[in-house]
Amino acid sequence: MHRPESSGRMLKWTVELGQFEVDYKPRTAIKGQALADFVLEFPPHQEVEPGALVVIPSTEEVGLERQNSAPWWSLFVDGASNGDGAGAGIELISPEAHKIRRATHLAFHATNNDAEYEALINGLKLALEMKVKNLSVFSDSMIVVYQINGGYQAKGPRTELYLKCAQRIIARFNEVRLELIPHGQNEGADELAKLGSRRESTLLGTMPLDIQTQPSVPEHEVGSLSNELGPT
8 A cells, every 4th residue: 555556546545544543463373373262262261371382282182181080880789698699789870860770680699798898899891891981880898998098908718819800800991989888878789689599589570680690700729728827
């Protein structure tokens, strides 16, 4: 517009805009503009100090953050052993409060602690089948909860194998929290465990019953570990 040969419409705009102070400035480098746009996209609560280093997360870090933000499921487990047999009860609850309930009859000799571990292991396997990443586990067995969390030592070869088996499965999740709850808050899993121990229950017509013929830990490993430890 500063050219003297301006004419026609250009001349008209020159007259109209002449009353304003319009200066020409060349456009800055595209990289600087892209950085400015990136800073403007930060949430309001994140302030960037002048001269501060802006770190762009890598693809791996973004993937890990998405895994950590995965929804949490809840798992209630309980085991029962009595004169009728042994059973395991599992109640897996989705973030939308949908329940998956399973009762399992343990068709082998199992102590009450064995049944508690079988319920935990079977519940963890069920959660893996459902592609669960973050899991809150609730059990009323102080021994199992404290052994998993490191408060108690495993005593006996079978218990030690159960502990290692559960720990291997837990390692396949993104995060697992195991919490001890009162027996009264575990009624759903407790009912399923008792149902599993009593194969002739009248509820079997409405609730499917799984039959587990072998323990989750191989018997020959129990015998080998007993020989290594020697007489107790």
